[in-house]
Amino acid sequence: MVMDIKKTSTFNLQPIRQSVAVSFNYEIYFTNNLFELKNPTLAQVIAADEETKPKKVVAIVDAGLLEFFPGLVKQLTAYTQFYGEVLTLALEPMIVPGGEAAKNNPQLVEQIHQVIDTARLCRHSYILAIGGGAVLDLVGYAAATAHRGIRLIRIPTTVLAQNDSGVGVKNGINAFGKKNFLGTFAPPYAVINDSSFLKTLGDRDWRSGIAEALKVALIKDANFFEFINSRSAALVRRDMDAMQQLIYRCAQLHLEHIANSGDPFEMGSSRPLDFGHWAAHKLEHLTDYNLRHGEAVAIGIALDCTYSYLLGLLGKKDWQKILHTLSALGFTLYVPELEDSRCLFRGLTEFREHLGGELTLTLLQGVGKGIEVHEVDLSLYKQAILLLHEFVENKQSLVRVSVH
Amino acid sequence: MVMDIKKTSTFNLQPIRQSVAVSFNYEIYFTNNLFELKNPTLAQVIAADEETKPKKVVAIVDAGLLEFFPGLVKQLTAYTQFYGEVLTLALEPMIVPGGEAAKNNPQLVEQIHQVIDTARLCRHSYILAIGGGAVLDLVGYAAATAHRGIRLIRIPTTVLAQNDSGVGVKNGINAFGKKNFLGTFAPPYAVINDSSFLKTLGDRDWRSGIAEALKVALIKDANFFEFINSRSAALVRRDMDAMQQLIYRCAQLHLEHIANSGDPFEMGSSRPLDFGHWAAHKLEHLTDYNLRHGEAVAIGIALDCTYSYLLGLLGKKDWQKILHTLSALGFTLYVPELEDSRCLFRGLTEFREHLGGELTLTLLQGVGKGIEVHEVDLSLYKQAILLLHEFVENKQSLVRVSVH
Numbered sequence: 086m087v088m089d090i091k092k093t094s095t096f097n098l099q100p101i102r103q104s105v106a107v108s109f110n111y112e113i114y115f116t117n118n119l120f121e122l123k124n125p126t127l128a129q130v131i132a133a134d135e136e137t138k139p140k141k142v143v144a145i146v147d148a149g150l151l152e153f154f155p156g157l158v159k160q161l162t163a164y165t166q167f168y169g170e171v172l173t174l175a176l177e178p179m180i181v182p183g184g185e186a187a188k189n190n191p192q193l194v195e196q197i198h199q200v201i202d203t204a205r206l207c208r209h210s211y212i213l214a215i216g217g218g219a220v221l222d223l224v225g226y227a228a229a230t231a232h233r234g235i236r237l238i239r240i241p242t243t244v245l246a247q248n249d250s251g252v253g254v255k256n257g258i259n260a261f262g263k264k265n266f267l268g269t270f271a272p273p274y275a276v277i278n279d280s281s282f283l284k285t286l287g288d289r290d291w292r293s294g295i296a297e298a299l300k301v302a303l304i305k306d307a308n309f310f311e312f313i314n315s316r317s318a319a320l321v322r323r324d325m326d327a328m329q330q331l332i333y334r335c336a337q338l339h340l341e342h343i344a345n346s347g348d349p350f351e352m353g354s355s356r357p358l359d360f361g362h363w364a365a366h367k368l369e370h371l372t373d374y375n376l377r378h379g380e381a382v383a384i385g386i387a388l389d390c391t392y393s394y395l396l397g398l399l400g401k402k403d404w405q406k407i408l409h410t411l412s413a414l415g416f417t418l419y420v421p422e423l424e425d426s427r428c429l430f431r432g433l434t435e436f437r438e439h440l441g442g443e444l445t446l447t448l449l450q451g452v453g454k455g456i457e458v459h460e461v462d463l464s465l466y467k468q469a470i471l472l473l474h475e476f477v478e479n480k481q482s483l484v485r486v487s488v489h
Numbered sequence: 490m491v492m493d494i495k496k497t498s499t500f501n502l503q504p505i506r507q508s509v510a511v512s513f514n515y516e517i518y519f520t521n522n523l524f525e526l527k528n529p530t531l532a533q534v535i536a537a538d539e540e541t542k543p544k545k546v547v548a549i550v551d552a553g554l555l556e557f558f559p560g561l562v563k564q565l566t567a568y569t570q571f572y573g574e575v576l577t578l579a580l581e582p583m584i585v586p587g588g589e590a591a592k593n594n595p596q597l598v599e600q601i602h603q604v605i606d607t608a609r610l611c612r613h614s615y616i617l618a619i620g621g622g623a624v625l626d627l628v629g630y631a632a633a634t635a636h637r638g639i640r641l642i643r644i645p646t647t648v649l650a651q652n653d654s655g656v657g658v659k660n661g662i663n664a665f666g667k668k669n670f671l672g673t674f675a676p677p678y679a680v681i682n683d684s685s686f687l688k689t690l691g692d693r694d695w696r697s698g699i700a701e702a703l704k705v706a707l708i709k710d711a712n713f714f715e716f717i718n719s720r721s722a723a724l725v726r727r728d729m730d731a732m733q734q735l736i737y738r739c740a741q742l743h744l745e746h747i748a749n750s751g752d753p754f755e756m757g758s759s760r761p762l763d764f765g766h767w768a769a770h771k772l773e774h775l776t777d778y779n780l781r782h783g784e785a786v787a788i789g790i791a792l793d794c795t796y797s798y799l800l801g802l803l804g805k806k807d808w809q810k811i812l813h814t815l816s817a818l819g820f821t822l823y824v825p826e827l828e829d830s831r832c833l834f835r836g837l838t839e840f841r842e843h844l845g846g847e848l849t850l851t852l853l854q855g856v857g858k859g860i861e862v863h864e865v866d867l868s869l870y871k872q873a874i875l876l877l878h879e880f881v882e883n884k885q886s887l888v889r890v891s892v893h
Binding site: 098100101102104105106107108109112113114136137198202205206207208209229230232233235252254255257260261265266267268269272329333336344349350351352354437438439441 | 502503504505506507508509510511512513514515516517518519540541602603606609610611612613614633634635636637638639656658659661664665667669670671672673674675676733737740741744747748753754755756758841842843844845846847
């Protein structure tokens, strides 16, 4: 049937073939103390649009951030007054809950749309999204769907958001119990990474973001993996210089991938940057989001590296070095939710459904070398889970011995 | 201030400049009796993706259409069974209200998302949107935001949708009393124009779509305007050949504009295809959508041509010929809502807010030649309204005389 129908045609008028090329350009800035009056970065970004000033700005702020920066809203207000010829706050900043809660409440999207309407923003106005990755995803979705897209300046405040989600082209919220069920592809207008926000992060959030850096190193850049491996102690003791280098290189690799993949809006099925993510997404859900995204990604990486090793793709030394690096960074590599493999493996189906088309998993065939596969051997995956468990148990008993 | 801040910088790390190029390709097919078993068009479109078959399809159908094609759902079901190796209906077709009601009920978006979830569609599945422009806009918005975009095959069933909105890259619904407040730019996967749907259109809907053809002719193609002018009697007596030629050329001009404008996702402020639309959008709203979109566009064109004439941009003969052509096609060129100019002119502000940035109106400096302006003379616009009124009154008294 498929062959037959290709040969026949009932068209009277020739089809019109349409080709639309769209190009998006944006910059990722690195700064610190963004809202100090002497820091012109944000005002410069807005001044550069060369349109009539002052421009209308609305800020949406992660509530989690205000615990550590209670003066942030006041500072932002003072900043916009100081640079009042360039930008003006159209409304009081809106505060939204941080973390996954931001993505689980559809009313927040409506509330942001309401704010956009009340402030009478137009497509050339600016929305500042200030917060962690979840808040950026929420605000990005609301901004992308109002007036078919209002300019979004992302100001990511966590390691994860600064080196990964905040620099990319996606947004989204959860629906029907599925992560990112609703969302769009919408590049930001600009991204401003402010290292001063990182100082107040809890250790778990500081560490979480390192998982995505390790991920991109493993699939793309062996030297970067060596860097992370060699600086793991510095990263654990919160050396800001090491972290800044990690964020910069991770963001760079991420951006290069998006620009050069040939499929920035993911119309195909290939998604190498989702290495380790099928299990991560499922584990986040299974632990009711008690695991941070980066913590879940670390486990997902450990699992998919172990599977790659069992498949014979990844050498034993490399496999061990990766797991030791993850451990040295302080990641937990095993949670009991891995044991309910029937439930876990449903994550593979959901992963395929979200990406679309054929199942496409990235595995490792060496450090810095991702490879795509379209089939999985579930019994080998079960073995990988057991082997990962064993590795963690041995590690713990070694720790116990050395502590003793 | 603006100058000063450009000179200073506190960056330690160089900004990363990102450039993302995305290209969208799709075809507009012309056929008739699309769901007859012997018509392979739809199955061919889906077969051409060269992915594992059969592909999951969900259909969303305009309730207005079913009044004239009560057997449509049955026919569609039989069609998908006949081409079952290529496509499979994942669920019973969903019926949604037609016309502007489709865009005024936000719950419909949620219901379509629910259907997408229930049918477990992925990004490589297909949604068929079958109906008028409003239904295509609604379904397009829901499809674009689920899994960050499910393939959308538009099957427009009105003249307006076949030659204008259905072939473009936009979708949207109304919110906060504003037309298309929510929406995205999202090119379709394919468009299939079936002329057999046009036969059952009421005269108002048949005529409405001609307004957009006239609009694009006036700003881009004097020959096409001559075609419409010379075939106006044939179009009024519903000659299908004339209409097919009109739809084809209008769609072609529309698509060429999108492809070659340099700004397909409208990031700037220029929007020549919105000629006549600022008043049209406002008049639709002021008449509680008793005016069809095309009927409102005809009035908007008449008004902006008259204003162009008064500004000295458009010659008197051309101006008269345009108004006579609109009349000959059966359009009403004046409604009492034009008289409340304060209310009407608010449409200029809303138009600017929706497009963003500086006010940019397209006027005519000759047939086939649009020109953009950034300022309006409201008192001259009031004169244009009076002159348009006068033209319509004279026309009516002439008709009365000739009838007498």
